[in-house]
Amino acid sequence: MLHRIALAVIALVAIAGPASAQSFDARRLGMGGIIVSEVTGSATQNVAYRAVPKPGKSFGGYNAIPLPLGLIQYFANPPEFDPDNPNFNVFEIAALIGRTPWTLQLIESEPLSSDVVIDIAQNSLAVDLGELQRLFPDESIRYGISWQSPNFEFGTRNVFAGVRPQTDGFNSLDLDPALQQALAEGAPFEPNSVYGVTDVAQGQTAIAFTAGAALPLVAPRDAPEGDPRRGGFAVYAGARLKYLSGVAFWRGDAAGSFATGDTIFGSTTPIEASYSADIRDASNPKFGAGSGTGGDFGVAMFVDHFEIGVGVTDLGSSVKWDRTDLRRITYDSATDENQTVVLERDVPYTSRYPVTGSLNVAYRTGHTMVGGTLDRTSNERWIPRVGFETWSGTVPVRAGAYVDTYKQVQFTGGSGFKLGSIGLDVALATNSRGITASRGLELAASLALYN
Amino acid sequence: MNPHIRSPRPTRPAPRPLLAFALALAVAFTAGCGDKSLILRVDLLSFLTPEEQDAHYGPVPGGITDSVEVVRSRRLNLLPGLEDVASVSDVQLEVGAIIDNLTGAGRGRIGVYLSPGGTDPFVADTTPIEGTFEVDGAMSDTIQTVHVGDTDLAELFTSKEAQIGIRVVLESTAGGPPLEGDIRLTTLRAVVTAKEAVFE
Numbered sequence: 170m171l172h173r174i175a176l177a178v179i180a181l182v183a184i185a186g187p188a189s190a191q192s193f194d195a196r197r198l199g200m201g202g203i204i205v206s207e208v209t210g211s212a213t214q215n216v217a218y219r220a221v222p223k224p225g226k227s228f229g230g231y232n233a234i235p236l237p238l239g240l241i242q243y244f245a246n247p248p249e250f251d252p253d254n255p256n257f258n259v260f261e262i263a264a265l266i267g268r269t270p271w272t273l274q275l276i277e278s279e280p281l282s283s284d285v286v287i288d289i290a291q292n293s294l295a296v297d298l299g300e301l302q303r304l305f306p307d308e309s310i311r312y313g314i315s316w317q318s319p320n321f322e323f324g325t326r327n328v329f330a331g332v333r334p335q336t337d338g339f340n341s342l343d344l345d346p347a348l349q350q351a352l353a354e355g356a357p358f359e360p361n362s363v364y365g366v367t368d369v370a371q372g373q374t375a376i377a378f379t380a381g382a383a384l385p386l387v388a389p390r391d392a393p394e395g396d397p398r399r400g401g402f403a404v405y406a407g408a409r410l411k412y413l414s415g416v417a418f419w420r421g422d423a424a425g426s427f428a429t430g431d432t433i434f435g436s437t438t439p440i441e442a443s444y445s446a447d448i449r450d451a452s453n454p455k456f457g458a459g460s461g462t463g464g465d466f467g468v469a470m471f472v473d474h475f476e477i478g479v480g481v482t483d484l485g486s487s488v489k490w491d492r493t494d495l496r497r498i499t500y501d502s503a504t505d506e507n508q509t510v511v512l513e514r515d516v517p518y519t520s521r522y523p524v525t526g527s528l529n530v531a532y533r534t535g536h537t538m539v540g541g542t543l544d545r546t547s548n549e550r551w552i553p554r555v556g557f558e559t560w561s562g563t564v565p566v567r568a569g570a571y572v573d574t575y576k577q578v579q580f581t582g583g584s585g586f587k588l589g590s591i592g593l594d595v596a597l598a599t600n601s602r603g604i605t606a607s608r609g610l611e612l613a614a615s616l617a618l619y620n
Numbered sequence: 621m622n623p624h625i626r627s628p629r630p631t632r633p634a635p636r637p638l639l640a641f642a643l644a645l646a647v648a649f650t651a652g653c654g655d656k657s658l659i660l661r662v663d664l665l666s667f668l669t670p671e672e673q674d675a676h677y678g679p680v681p682g683g684i685t686d687s688v689e690v691v692r693s694r695r696l697n698l699l700p701g702l703e704d705v706a707s708v709s710d711v712q713l714e715v716g717a718i719i720d721n722l723t724g725a726g727r728g729r730i731g732v733y734l735s736p737g738g739t740d741p742f743v744a745d746t747t748p749i750e751g752t753f754e755v756d757g758a759m760s761d762t763i764q765t766v767h768v769g770d771t772d773l774a775e776l777f778t779s780k781e782a783q784i785g786i787r788v789v790l791e792s793t794a795g796g797p798p799l800e801g802d803i804r805l806t807t808l809r810a811v812v813t814a815k816e817a818v819f820e
Contacts, residue, residue: 284656290663434667 194233195615199583199596200556201569209233215480216407217467220383238273278609297355305353313339313548338372365426383407397471415459415488418451442502452492461488486522493518536560592617665808678800680792691786711773716807721755724799737781
């Protein structure tokens with residue numbers, strides 16, 4: 170029972186996806202999650218922003234401390250973890266994994282709800298999943314996380330060094346066209362047909378020791394008080410090089426299929442199922458189990474109130490693991506046997522980190538800023554974002570939108586206040602995390618320590 | 621024994637991996653989906669051989685009651701594991717047949733007997749699902765009956781196998797020519813409505 174529940178949680182999380190499209194900073198979230206030079210964490214995604222001067226009073230530069238509102242909700246109403254308890258609900262566990270601890274769910278999105286109809290005849294099988302068909306899009310079902318915090322970085326604006334964990338995980342599930350149509354469109358399973366699925370999953374973690382530089386290629390010209398956001402022209406570039414000390418690695422490449430016979434439910438032509446998975450992992454996970462290098466690179470340009478930035482992280486980042494084992498696990502219904510064979514033992518293997526990045530554009534006038542960002546995520550999705558912020562005295566008004574990984578538009582908005590060098594930002598954001606087509610609403614808040 | 625009864629072919633159990641796959645998929649996705657249902661529509665007729673779908677009756681002399689076994693105690697393979705993961709809330713059984721009477725007059729009823737696997741449905745099921753008809757001379761008649769709300773059937777369809785038997789009982793009108801004709805099953809379908817129970 171427990172492992173069935175664990176499998177269900179994993180499956181649901183893989184389908185539902187994590188809260189990867191969210192920003193923890195309420196100011197940034199209120200603007201649709203766009204990147205601009207003055208928001209917290211911009212230098213993490215575009216290292217060139219380290220060299221950009223702190224903004225003046227018109228565009229407050231700050232450090233954000235997100236408030237963990239989600240933890241309050243969790244402790245106020247924790248889910249039941251005991252599967253024997255009648256209140257246990259596997260969907261709540263999956264939803265918990267998909268949430269962030271930083272946001273308070275004000276309105277839960279409605280889970281997809283639909284009757285599931287299975288039509289069975291001797292030579293026919295059709296499964297109509299109703300609204301749930303959208304869970305099987307005509308493309309890879311991808312899930313990915315990248316975790317690079319806390320990022321301890323020390324130095325000046327122009328030269329710096331640091332250390333941080335570097336963990337990533339992804340899963341990519343592909344149904345072959347026949348199976349995809351059977352699940353997504355209710356197409357009947359046909360006799361004498363093969364239905365297949367492939368899955369690639371990988372997880373790895375390393376400690377990254379970083380050193381870098383960010384410099385003005387063209388120092389601010391005609392910029393009021395040296396702030397290129399307010400006008401003039403400037404160009405910055407930066408690079409952050411990484412030495413990666415590998416700690417743990419796991420990768421699985423799996424393929425499964427089943428074939429129908431002359432008659433789908435005939436007695437002489439039974440369903441033939443097979444499964445094969447190649448599992449490779451580091452033989453002895455520990456600090457220094459592998460080593461590698463990589464880098465983050467970025468460019469930012471300011472032209473007459475316009476800001477354009479391009480940041481690429483983990484370009485060429487890879488780890489060569491000193492010793493890995495490779496096992497092949499197979500199952501064949503003809504023999505009804507599971508077999509595990511060790512194919513390689515203690516062999517070197519090189520893994521790569523996914524390249525992520527962002528392209529962002531912003532325009533500022535007076536106390537108002539509008540911008541847009543195109544994010545490339547670790548699960549190889551493009552997330553477009555637009556956002557807006559205007560200040561009236563010490564009170565900002567923000568709005569934004571982005572297209573999530575299910576290609577659904579999400580909306581955000583926010584406000585706050587600034588008292589001297591301290592401020593409070595709040596944001597409301599819709600989301601469609603989980604197995605849902607509707608939007609929920611969540612609240613984020615963060616303290617802002619202005620420069 | 622009536623010499624005109626055709627012997628059913630040996631039973632052919634349906635292999636179940638694809639059914640199990642479909643069930644697992646359906647249960648996984650109905651779990652937590654609110655007040656929604658898993659609906660299985662099983663065309664039982666398609667699992668019968670052509671010989672099991674047709675039967676000849678008679679000649680039954682006037683004033684005599686006789687019977688024909690259209691399907692003789694056939695095993696039905698249902699969904700394995702259904703009782704573990706779903707609670708059946710309703711079972712509907714639809715039965716349809718066409719009677720082509722050649723001679724004679726009389727009344728008849730077609731009975732569908734369902735019982736737990738390994739038992740004789742004609743013995744174990746004392747309340748068969750029945751549809752009636754009347755014929756008079758050369759004519760055709762159609763039977764269409766829908767049976768709902770049977771708690772015994774709900775329990776039966778959560779088990780992994782069941783037995784089915786179909787029998788036609790004929791009462792030939794006294795004083796007339798012998799009752800004789802053909803009966804052909806046109807519909808035999810079960811609709812099982814279940815709620816997931818695996819994560820409750």
